[in-house]
Amino acid sequence: MKRTLKALVVACGAVVSAFGVGAGTTPAQAQGKTITLCWAAWDPANALVELSKDFTAKSGIGMKFEFVPWTNYADRFLNELNSHGSLCDLIIGDSQWIGGAAENGQYVKLNDFFKKEGISMDDYMPATVVGYSEWPKNTPNYWALPAMGDAVGWTYRKDWFARPDVQTDFKAKYGRDIGVPKTLAELRDIAQFFQGREIDGKKVYGASIYTERGSEGITMGVSNYLYDYGFKYDDPKKPYSMDGFVNSASAVKGLEAYKDLYKCCTPPGASNSYMSEGLDAFKSGQVALQMNFFAFFPGLYKDPNVGGDKIGFFVNPAGPAGQATQLGGQGISVVSYSKNQAEALQYIKWFSGGDVQKKWWALGGYSCAKSVLNDPSFPNSAPFAKEFLQSMGMVVDFWAEPSYAQLLQAEQKRVHDYVVADKGTAQEALDGLVKDWKAIFKEEGKKF
Amino acid sequence: MIPVPGSVHAMNELSASSRITYRAVRVRPGVARRIRGLSDKTLAWLFITPTIVLLLAINIFPLLWTIYLSFTNYRANRANVPTIWLGADWYQSILTDPDIWAAMQVTAHFVIWTVVIETVLGFGLAYLIDKKFRGHGLWTTIILLPMMLSPAVVGNFWTFLYQPQIGLFNYVVAFFTGRAASSFQMLGDVTLSPWAIVIVDAWMWTPYVMLICLAGLRSIPDYIYEAAEVDRASKWRQFWSITLPMALPFIMLAVLFRAIENFKMFDMVNLLTGGGPGSTTEVASITLKRAAFESWRTGYSSAFAIILFVTVFGLANIYVKALNKVKSR
Numbered sequence: 001m002k003r004t005l006k007a008l009v010v011a012c013g014a015v016v017s018a019f020g021v022g023a024g025t026t027p028a029q030a031q032g033k034t035i036t037l038c039w040a041a042w043d044p045a046n047a048l049v050e051l052s053k054d055f056t057a058k059s060g061i062g063m064k065f066e067f068v069p070w071t072n073y074a075d076r077f078l079n080e081l082n083s084h085g086s087l088c089d090l091i092i093g094d095s096q097w098i099g100g101a102a103e104n105g106q107y108v109k110l111n112d113f114f115k116k117e118g119i120s121m122d123d124y125m126p127a128t129v130v131g132y133s134e135w136p137k138n139t140p141n142y143w144a145l146p147a148m149g150d151a152v153g154w155t156y157r158k159d160w161f162a163r164p165d166v167q168t169d170f171k172a173k174y175g176r177d178i179g180v181p182k183t184l185a186e187l188r189d190i191a192q193f194f195q196g197r198e199i200d201g202k203k204v205y206g207a208s209i210y211t212e213r214g215s216e217g218i219t220m221g222v223s224n225y226l227y228d229y230g231f232k233y234d235d236p237k238k239p240y241s242m243d244g245f246v247n248s249a250s251a252v253k254g255l256e257a258y259k260d261l262y263k264c265c266t267p268p269g270a271s272n273s274y275m276s277e278g279l280d281a282f283k284s285g286q287v288a289l290q291m292n293f294f295a296f297f298p299g300l301y302k303d304p305n306v307g308g309d310k311i312g313f314f315v316n317p318a319g320p321a322g323q324a325t326q327l328g329g330q331g332i333s334v335v336s337y338s339k340n341q342a343e344a345l346q347y348i349k350w351f352s353g354g355d356v357q358k359k360w361w362a363l364g365g366y367s368c369a370k371s372v373l374n375d376p377s378f379p380n381s382a383p384f385a386k387e388f389l390q391s392m393g394m395v396v397d398f399w400a401e402p403s404y405a406q407l408l409q410a411e412q413k414r415v416h417d418y419v420v421a422d423k424g425t426a427q428e429a430l431d432g433l434v435k436d437w438k439a440i441f442k443e444e445g446k447k448f
Numbered sequence: 449m450i451p452v453p454g455s456v457h458a459m460n461e462l463s464a465s466s467r468i469t470y471r472a473v474r475v476r477p478g479v480a481r482r483i484r485g486l487s488d489k490t491l492a493w494l495f496i497t498p499t500i501v502l503l504l505a506i507n508i509f510p511l512l513w514t515i516y517l518s519f520t521n522y523r524a525n526r527a528n529v530p531t532i533w534l535g536a537d538w539y540q541s542i543l544t545d546p547d548i549w550a551a552m553q554v555t556a557h558f559v560i561w562t563v564v565i566e567t568v569l570g571f572g573l574a575y576l577i578d579k580k581f582r583g584h585g586l587w588t589t590i591i592l593l594p595m596m597l598s599p600a601v602v603g604n605f606w607t608f609l610y611q612p613q614i615g616l617f618n619y620v621v622a623f624f625t626g627r628a629a630s631s632f633q634m635l636g637d638v639t640l641s642p643w644a645i646v647i648v649d650a651w652m653w654t655p656y657v658m659l660i661c662l663a664g665l666r667s668i669p670d671y672i673y674e675a676a677e678v679d680r681a682s683k684w685r686q687f688w689s690i691t692l693p694m695a696l697p698f699i700m701l702a703v704l705f706r707a708i709e710n711f712k713m714f715d716m717v718n719l720l721t722g723g724g725p726g727s728t729t730e731v732a733s734i735t736l737k738r739a740a741f742e743s744w745r746t747g748y749s750s751a752f753a754i755i756l757f758v759t760v761f762g763l764a765n766i767y768v769k770a771l772n773k774v775k776s777r
Contacts (some may be wrong), residue, residue, distance in 0.1 A: 075741060082525040082744065104526055214722030268612035271636025271725050286613075402526070406743040413727060421638045421726025 034062035038088035041067035043299040047363035081106040089338040092330045100402035102135040107143040108334040128368035132331030144331025146368035151391040152326040155290045158312035180314045191265035194288035206265030207289035208281040212274035219411045222258045223326040228319025229254025240448035247430035255426040259419045293328045297384040298364040313384040327395035410436035518751035525744040538751035551735040559710045565650040570657025578665040595655045603719025606648045610634040638728045657702040664698025697775045
């Protein structure tokens with residue numbers, strides 16, 4: 001029995017040391033200098049791993065990466081931030097998180113650091129500064145360095161468009177040449193034209209668009225239509241006043257148009273599609289058009305089956321009220337719970353360097369630095385560079401309020417109910433959305 | 449040989465076990481004395497204390513804490529905001545929210561249909577397997593395979609099986625009905641998706657019900673059937689008068705387990721449909737997860753969790769009472 005008790009004591013000691021001492025040991029203490037960067041698991045993340053090798057070589061600080069697939073990205077890292085976890089020293093957090101992260105003290109405010117290191121936000125594209133760094137919006141309070149510019153764009157099958165039979169049939173049906181759509185109406189025609197058509201003995205479909213229900217998919221998709229039709233988040237003169245802006249007659253038409261595109265021209269089973277489903281549909285040669293973020297375009301261009309000469313890129317076409325596109329992308333922030341803030345800030349300083357930004361773009365990341373984007377050679381540096389530049393000039397972002405997740409959930413539900421589940425009318429969906437958003441802002445203590 | 453109560457064999461077994469118990473009782477005080485004068489009671493407490501502490505720490509305390517939070521405006525992502533006591537506001541708001549009732553209806557549809565299908569099929573399979581035909585062991589193993597898989601795996605591969613263009617399910621339906629395989633989508637259609645999740649759950653958990661029912665069927669002593677045969681009772685009569693009543697407590701137990709489990713179903717449905725299309729398959733636990741870990745309305749979601757807990761606990765208690773009545777018959 002004594003032996004058993006001894007064994008128990010030893011086992012308890014082992015458990016205590018594993019949980020107690022182990023939990024208090026940071027990577028930096030354990031392995032010299034190592035910091036952890038958290039981001040989504042996607043193509044640009046691989047480019048960042050490659051790029052960061054230069055940082056390690058220069059500073060001697062090791063880099064660890066924590067990449068999570070997009071579908072779990074927000075859940076995983078917001079949990080981490082909300083539980084004051086110190087897993088991430090640096091985080092490339094989504095643009096909408098900035099309000100909550102700033103107000104809840106999860107990100108380190110970078111104004112003093114920028115001033116000390118001579119980093120100026122004037123050196124970055126204005127849309128990315130507002131979208132990724134500032135909270136409150138349009139005030140000089142910076143919580144991140146613009147890291148990865150992104151927006152929703154479109155890809156199309158250039159090789160299909162170039163086929164004589166396609167060109168002839170399209171002209172016969174629509175009375176014009178098939179080409180890159182300039183308007184959403186033209187886009188719909190093209191999508192409808194390809195829907196169910198046989199190409200090389202295979203049935204193909206019109207377009208892959210965002211319809212995902214669980215996270216943010218359908219909102220990121222429908223916004224591209226809503227903005228072009230005149231939807232606005234609130235009255236520019238009276239913040240948070242949404243009646244007649246969110247649910248205006250033109251916004252209703254935009255929502256109807258998106259549903260129409262979903263019903264007429266998407267592949268069967270596309271009721272829950274987001275980024276990866278869009279990529280699958282395009283790469284497998286199922287669709288003629290694909291809505292997706294620019295971040296994926298370098299990878300698609302390199303694809304052996306649909307890349308190269310077979311793929312073309314275009315910006316979100318114009319609608320009746322104008323032309324805009326949904327902002328994607330993220331800024332890089334220092335987590336306030338990090339025990340390695342000095343090293344993390346050192347990384348940000350290094351990342352802001354002009355040469356690093358150039359290499360970042362060359363490796364497949366999207367720089368937000370004017371030194372890269374305003375370079376005369378930039379538009380021709382990649383087949384999608386010109387479109388990216390154009391898109392970044394017309395981006396609009398979702399609410400970045402601390403309650404963004406609730407606001408997003410409400411839109412996901414209302415829009416999916418209408419577009420995919422055929423519940424109610426577009427007017428009812430947007431009226432319901434205004435009602436939900438008002439309730440959320442009321443709970444937040446906003447006055448409107 | 450199955451020991452019949454009152455037989456010599458059973459008495460021998462009983463007396464043997466009594467001897468063992470008696471010897472064990474005789475030995476215990478000596479052992480206690482040897483361990484530094486600890487009494488039996490102290491020793492017992494020493495052994496169960498870690499379990500009780502663990503139980504208090506990971507079950508009782510969180511439950512009490514959740515009850516407290518359900519009366520406040522607390523949000524886990526805004527620790528710096530002062531916590532305000534709201535009384536029963538959240539409970540009132542939840543119980544009058546049509547979206548919550550819609551989620552409860554979806555849950556009820558899912559629970560009722562899965563339990564009915566799994567019970568009927570599970571009992572049917574158990575009845576067949578109990579007949580001990582050649583190779584019944586192999587068939588039992590094959591039938592049990594789905595329940596051995598992780599719900600995450602099941603959710604993922606059924607997403608592929610339901611895929612309208614390449615999914616096997618659609619092709620099988622197309623083969624039997626003559627409809628084009630891509631003409632319907634199980635997961636994207638508001639009418640079909642509630643049934644799509646029922647089918648997957650039934651596929652996965654019918655073997656579990658079968659296993660419990662099989663245990664029930666095998667617990668029925670052969671001599672009862674032999675007596676029925678002597679009385680020239682038909683097979684049909686034997687089924688209704690012997691098999692079903694004697695297996696009923698087991699069937700009811702399986703129903704209880706499956707109903708509780710499916711009432712809180714999350715992982716599989718989340719992977720299959722994410723609650724969509726729209727909110728067609730948004731079961732209560734998905735609504736709860738969204739409120740708790742996406743909106744971070746901790747107080748609100750605590751109240752909702754308590755409501756769900758009370759519902760399951762209350763229904764389960766009523767059911768257990770009914771089960772006890774059946775057993776005592």
